[in-house]
Structure formats: structure tokens, C-alpha cells
Amino acid sequence: RVERILSSETLVIADEEGAVAIAGVMGGADSEVLEVTTSILLEAASFNPASIHYTGRTLFLPSEACMRFERGIRPELTLPALKRATQLIMQLAGGEAAKGVIDVYPGKLDHEPILLSTSKVNRLLGVEFSLNQIVAALVSLGFDCKPNDSASAVWVTAPYWRSDIHQAVDLVEEVARVIGYDKIPMTMLSEPLPRQNPEPIVSLKQEVRRLLTGYGFQEVITYSLTGENMLNRLLLEPHPLKPEPIRLTNPMTAD
Structure with missing residues (x-):
């Protein structure tokens, strides 16, 4: 105990x-x-x-x-x-069960329906799905679909076991998953990608790495999460900017 x-x-x-x-x-x-x-x-x-x-x-x-x-x-x-x-x-085990259930549910909230339009689905996926196809895909997953005033949109309510559905883009993902990602055509970009000029500090870092490894130095990449004691040992001299490390709210260990 x-x-x-x-x-x-x-x-x-x-x-x-x-x-x-x-x-x-x-x-x-x-x-x-x-x-x-x-x-x-x-x-x-x-x-x-x-x-x-x-x-x-x-x-x-x-x-x-x-x-x-x-x-x-x-x-x-x-x-x-x-x-x-x-x-x-x-x-x-046998026995006898008492009748009735005591239900305590303060602040109960109903599931808010999400308005989903065919234009949004087709724009995000780059396809031309009909409203019937979209509704059929969602209904197969347990979603409740009710008609809207517009003939190209529908109100969708997620089933109680889907706590990950919050907005229309979540529904679009479900539609694509059910209908099939293979149904989404692969198209090349209409224009070439713009030239990306690297940041000077990035170029300097790459050049320093190349020079040091050329002289026989070895590079060590440590864990991204480091204990406070280790950081204090590395900062041998006071830093002029006095940087504050980002702390984890619930660390697994002190290290």
C-alpha cells in the first residue's frame, strides 16, 4: 500500500x-x-x-x-x-442488479452541426465530387447529414465517438479517405516554383560545417531536449542577450 x-x-x-x-x-x-x-x-x-x-x-x-x-x-x-x-x-458472477441509473451531467453540450459545401470539398481536394457522393461517404462513417437551404451544401453532425471532428476541413479529410485518395488526380503545378534565396546565417553554418569536417572534426547532434544543469554547464560566460530556455510543462524526467 x-x-x-x-x-x-x-x-x-x-x-x-x-x-x-x-x-x-x-x-x-x-x-x-x-x-x-x-x-x-x-x-x-x-x-x-x-x-x-x-x-x-x-x-x-x-x-x-x-x-x-x-x-x-x-x-x-x-x-x-x-x-x-x-x-x-x-x-x-451472478447476483442481482439494481434498477435505474443516476446520471450527473452538468453543462451538457449538444453537438454543433457543421456546414459543408461541395465547393469547399472540391476546392480542397481538386476534384469534382457531387453532393450525393459526399453525403454517402459521410453517412457510411456514422455522420448525420441534413439538407441545407442550398442544393450544394449539407449540415453534418459527427457521431459521438468522433471527438476529432471540429470543422469543415475535418469532414473533407473523411470524404477523401472513404472515396479514396487514388481518386484524386495528380497534376503538376501550373507555374515554376519561385527561387528561394537562402538566409545568410544558413549558408554560413553550412560553410563552417564543411570546413570543420574537412579538418577532421566530428559533428555530434545531441537530443533536442536538455536538462537545465547541462545548459548551465555549457554557458561558461554570461550571454549578453540572457536567453531563457523553453521549459516543458510536464517533463517525464529531470533530464
């Missing part, structure tokens, strides 16, 4: 006596299921992925639950998961 000190930012599941679990990360000893357990309260929830990720890293408590919740669980999945868990317990 390991004791961990929680902060005011740690989200917990609690009863009238205190915390029984760290939300989305790990349950407490008081809520363990033992051989003598006869009553179980099932809870299915959806949490802020960023909050769960921060809690797991801060407490150094990786878990399967943390890995799932920090990737995002849609609230609409909680009720089916709760019913499925109840079904499995009844099937494998």
Missing part, C-alpha cells in the same frame, strides 16, 4: 467520508473488491483528458485507466459501458 499526497488540483471520487479514488487514475484501498464483497457500486465517467494526464504525471502513477482517459473518452460512451459492465458481472 502506497500513500500519496494530493493537491487541490487533483480530481477525486469521494463520498461523505472522503476520497475513495483518484478520478481516472487509480482507485483507493477503501473501494477494493475483496472475496467477501457483496455490494458493488458501478461508476462510469468521462474526465478532462488534460487533467487526468497532469494528475498521472504529477503523482508518478501510470495506470491503464490513466492511459485511456488522457486520450479522451466521450461522455456518450459512459452509459453503454455501464450497462455492458453490469451485464458481464451478472453473466459471470
Whole structure:
């Protein structure tokens, strides 16, 4: 048994006596299921992925639950998961399930429909898809499509399990994926690419690298993420610009 000190930012599941679990990360000893357990309260929830990720890293408590919740669980999945868990317990262990579900969902938001036009799809993909083709592709993925006042546009609502759909370009990507990228023709640019003049500092860097390697020096490319102690050892003299390194919010290690 390991004791961990929680902060005011740690989200917990609690009863009238205190915390029984760290939300989305790990349950407490008081809520363990033992051989003598006869009553179980099932809870299915959806949490802020960023909050769960921060809690797991801060407490150094990786878990399967943390890995799932920090990737995002849609609230609409909680009720089916709760019913499925109840079904499995009844099937494998027996017992009697209480009737009804207590649903607590403050600030519930409905999915906002996205207006998608054929002109936008065809402009971004460089093809000529009809509205029927676009609708058929989206419906096959579970999207709800409703007609618009215009004959060349449609209102699209993403299914609850697609938390990655936020704007019209996301829908365009789905259309291209279903219809097939091979249906998008390959065309050459109509005009030659403009000449790109390299920055002087880039040319100087390349010339210095060429000269040093020609004299037998070896180049070492280090990791892009470096610990603060190493940076302080490299800066032997005060830098006139006093640069401040960019710090990671939740580093895995001190290095």
C-alpha cells in the first residue's frame, strides 16, 4: 500500500467520508473488491483528458485507466459501458442488479452541426465530387447529414465517438479517405516554383560545417531536449542577450 499526497488540483471520487479514488487514475484501498464483497457500486465517467494526464504525471502513477482517459473518452460512451459492465458481472458472477441509473451531467453540450459545401470539398481536394457522393461517404462513417437551404451544401453532425471532428476541413479529410485518395488526380503545378534565396546565417553554418569536417572534426547532434544543469554547464560566460530556455510543462524526467 502506497500513500500519496494530493493537491487541490487533483480530481477525486469521494463520498461523505472522503476520497475513495483518484478520478481516472487509480482507485483507493477503501473501494477494493475483496472475496467477501457483496455490494458493488458501478461508476462510469468521462474526465478532462488534460487533467487526468497532469494528475498521472504529477503523482508518478501510470495506470491503464490513466492511459485511456488522457486520450479522451466521450461522455456518450459512459452509459453503454455501464450497462455492458453490469451485464458481464451478472453473466459471470451472478447476483442481482439494481434498477435505474443516476446520471450527473452538468453543462451538457449538444453537438454543433457543421456546414459543408461541395465547393469547399472540391476546392480542397481538386476534384469534382457531387453532393450525393459526399453525403454517402459521410453517412457510411456514422455522420448525420441534413439538407441545407442550398442544393450544394449539407449540415453534418459527427457521431459521438468522433471527438476529432471540429470543422469543415475535418469532414473533407473523411470524404477523401472513404472515396479514396487514388481518386484524386495528380497534376503538376501550373507555374515554376519561385527561387528561394537562402538566409545568410544558413549558408554560413553550412560553410563552417564543411570546413570543420574537412579538418577532421566530428559533428555530434545531441537530443533536442536538455536538462537545465547541462545548459548551465555549457554557458561558461554570461550571454549578453540572457536567453531563457523553453521549459516543458510536464517533463517525464529531470533530464
